[in-house]
Every structure is written in structure tokens, then in C-alpha cells.
Amino acid sequence: MSKLVAFAVIQGAYNIVSKAEGKYREALEKFGGSQKLEFPNTAYFLPIIYSLTGIKVTDLDSAKQIMEFARALLPPHIKNDCHLPYLGPTLDAGMAAVFAEEVVEAIRYVEDPDFYQPEVEDPDVENGKIWLGAADDAIMRKRGVEFVDGTAPGFAAVVG
Numbered sequence: 001m002s003k004l005v006a007f008a009v010i011q012g013a014y015n016i017v018s019k020a021e022g023k024y025r026e027a028l029e030k031f032g033g034s035q036k037l038e039f040p041n042t043a044y045f046l047p048i049i050y051s052l053t054g055i056k057v058t059d060l061d062s063a064k065q066i067m068e069f070a071r072a073l074l075p076p077h078i079k080n081d082c083h084l085p086y087l088g089p090t091l092d093a094g095m096a097a098v099f100a101e102e103v104v105e106a107i108r109y110v111e112d113p114d115f116y117q118p119e120v121e122d123p124d125v126e127n128g129k130i131w132l133g134a135a136d137d138a139i140m141r142k143r144g145v146e147f148v149d150g151t152a153p154g155f156a157a158v159v160g
Helices: 003-031 047-053 060-073 087-111 137-149
Strands: none
Touching: 003 060, 003 087, 047 060, 047 087, 060 087
16 A cells, blocks of 8 residues: 555544544534434434444443544554555544544534435435435335345445
């Protein structure tokens, strides 16, 4: 792996985690630690965090543990004279960023519950409402076979 790529990933992860920590502190001050933190109409916890760590994030207080874990995952910054392999620390940095972003997304549902419109499949672009965000249980049941057999339409984009 290129030192430049590893450097960019690690620097980006530090940036994402720092912004998420700020967002978390703001939400904690505004809503309090007992504020539920979840994706609406789901029976699962924050799914990426729960599936990879087993940590059940249920409210802002319990999100503190994953925010600390994300910060701890961040490796030291790559120095110019470093000749060690970069893959492990780079993957750790990526996971820290993913965990932090999932907390930020859950906070978005607290701050602006109507940001997404999951109950309809067509976007209302004129009013800034899009179908995006966490798929709730009804959508998972409706689209379940498509998700399993690979016929669900979609794409992934990596930007940065």
C-alpha cells in the first residue's frame, strides 16, 4: 500500500473522528445523555457498531464508549521516515471513521427526524426530502429477498 494513501486515510480518519466528537458533545449538551440514539423503526442497535464490536448503543450516554473506542483505534500519524507496513493501522483508522460516522448519522435522526422520508420510495427533491438513510424493518422485509439474492438496485461510491 502506498504511504501516501495510508497517510491520507489516517489523516482523514482523525478529521472525521474529531468532527464526530464535536457533534457528540453538542448533542449531549443539547439533549442529555438519556436521549435515545437509534435508527427509526428498527429492532436493532446501530448496526455496524453492534455487528463489529458487540457494543449496544442505545442512547447518547452509551455512545461515549464507542466514541472512545474510535479515538483509541486511530494509529499514530505516519512519519516520513517510517518504513513499516501500513495496512493494519490504515484499516483501524477506517473502522474508527465508520464508527464515528454511524454515531453522527444517528444524531442526525435526533436533531432532524424528518430529514429522510423512508416511508415513500420517490424523493421529494423540491422540498429537500430524499429516501436515504437507514433502512427500517418494513423496508428490510419488503426488499429482503432482493438484498439476499443481489437484485436490489444500488451502487457504492468512494469519494475523497
